[in-house]
Amino acid sequence: MDLEAHQFISYFEREQAAQVCKLAVVENFADREIIFQEGEIPDFVYLVLAGEVEFRKNNGNNKYQTVALAKQNDFFGEFGVLDGQPRSAQAIVCSGATLARIPRDGLMEILNNTKGSVVLKLLGYIVRHLRSTTAQYVNQMVHKEKMALVGEMVNTIIHDFRSPVTSIYLASVMLKEFHPDEETIEWCDIIQAQVRRMLGMAEEALEFASGHAVLNTQPVNLDFLLQNFEKLNRIYFKDAKVEFKLNTADVVINADENKLMRVLQNLVGNAVEAFKGCGGRIEISALAKEKVAEIIICDNGPGIPEEIREHLFDPFVTYGKRGGTGLGTAIAKSIIEAHSGEISFRSNADEGTTFYIRLPLISQ
Ligand SMILES: Nc1ncnc2c1ncn2[C@@H]1O[C@H](COP(=O)(O)OP(=O)(O)OP(=O)(O)O)[C@@H](O)[C@H]1O
Ligand SMILES: [Mg+2]
Incomplete structure (x- = not known):
């Protein structure tokens, strides 16, 4: 102007x-x-x-x-x-x-x-500005307080929940040992896999609520990481009728491999859940662009509901899922930001959803 x-x-x-x-x-x-x-x-x-x-x-x-x-x-x-x-x-x-x-x-x-009228106009602007900044600040403080409260709650719940869950796990191990028939083994394996999942989710919620992701970084080749991700999910994709495609290159970054896997699992898990058992296509690409590595996760699902797009990365934002805690994308964002990276997405009902993750490349 x-x-x-x-x-x-x-x-x-x-x-x-x-x-x-x-x-x-x-x-x-x-x-x-x-x-x-x-x-x-x-x-x-x-x-x-x-x-x-x-x-x-x-x-x-x-x-x-x-x-x-x-x-x-x-x-x-x-x-x-x-x-x-x-x-x-x-x-x-x-x-x-x-x-x-x-x-x-x-x-x-x-x-x-x-003239006084000029000063008054200026003052009017300053007061309006001050009001909106104060409102923003108050919202941030309320959010912080809410998170601290949630953190305390999560801490207590998880503390009490760990021991019965561990007992269930051990009981299924015993059951398998005493009744080693095929059917019992199969059921016990399911119990154990789900218990491990619950413990994993509990750890994740605990770490997120504590507000700081502790990173254990080392050079990670994205090609290797994504191949591994595909391998671990092969059965999951098959069961969910998902066609999965990988386009990777030799891109090396400094990262916490486990946490990056969790980011992928959260985002890909959301895409699979959005297909609602009808199947679909998920494609992950990794490439190097100047000083950043970019991971692109694209699905052809129904798109992120418009109602939550603006606040997707906020904790406890969930939509249309029974049992969704709304922490998956919030955790993904906190992990990417702990790596000094950025995460964003594009989504619409016709084409599906694409997440873009940018992470610093290891300087040559
Ligand atoms: N790829 C996607 N396609 C369609 N909707 C999505 C996609 N990813 C996320 N969503 C929507 O965004 C919401 C928030 O996702 P998020 O992973 O943060 O929480 P959640 O999946 O509901 O719960 P949680 O991951 O904690 O179990 C989901 O409930 C879903 O409605
Ligand atoms: Mg999720």
């Missing part, structure tokens, strides 16, 4: 608007370019003419939490310019942006000579 058309400029009377435009310096910023750091002394107000800017706070350990977003026609940095206090967050460009920078001293001079 043009600088003259920006809402910030429109707050001023014509003559002053021209003065503000004259002060402004329009600049293009690259993707992920840092505009200012938390703690810096403010010297400019920024008007967003194109693109988006993210505001992040450092949570310690170099982990950043996004607290707000500025889009085209928004402006930011006015707090620091007005009160002279250090920047309260880092501002970083999302995917390329054009910004107009207005220096503090010149702007303050214009504001000092301006």
Whole structure:
């Protein structure tokens, strides 16, 4: 958009608007370019003419939490310019942006000579902005509290549930030993496989609730990992009438193999469940693109229900499943992010669902 058309400029009377435009310096910023750091002394107000800017706070350990977003026609940095206090967050460009920078001293001079109505409009924007940022922050805090509560609950439940489940497992081992006929062995194997699954899920929920995935990383060849994944699931796919295809290349990443397997199992398991026994096609591809490895998991199922698409990766979001806990994709996301990777998806009812996982390649 043009600088003259920006809402910030429109707050001023014509003559002053021209003065503000004259002060402004329009600049293009690259993707992920840092505009200012938390703690810096403010010297400019920024008007967003194109693109988006993210505001992040450092949570310690170099982990950043996004607290707000500025889009085209928004402006930011006015707090620091007005009160002279250090920047309260880092501002970083999302995917390329054009910004107009207005220096503090010149702007303050214009504001000092301006009408009260201009200041009131500015104040109105600041208050609206403050309200929405506060609401976002409160939501995040409530979510955090909820997760802490869930973590405690999961801890207690799993603690109590482990011992009876282990007893069931041991009883089936004994049963198999005392009655080694074919049918009993078959039933006992099913009990044991399901008990192992339950214990695995419990571990997963526990780790997720604790909030940090502990990684045991080593160089992993994706070709090898995916072949292994196919082998482990061959019977599962056959029973579910799934046609499975692999396109892999020799791509090596630093990863926790078990956790990556769990991500694949969660995503592929969802696709199989979405086929509802009618069968379908799942294709996994792995490729190297510049500095990232990409894993693409594509199915031709009914697509992710529209109702949950926006919040798919949030914990406890489940749809149309009896017994779904809604943790599968949340866990997948937390594991990928613990690897400094990204996960996203595309889904529609006609073509099915595709998940994209991007992980850093081992630098050559
Ligand atoms: N490939 C897919 N095709 C269609 N729907 C999907 C697909 N993947 C996920 N979904 C939908 O997204 C919901 C959330 O998935 P998620 O794995 O997070 O939880 P869940 O499968 O319901 O429970 P859990 O994985 O904890 O047992 C599912 O209930 C399902 O409705
Ligand atoms: Mg699932």
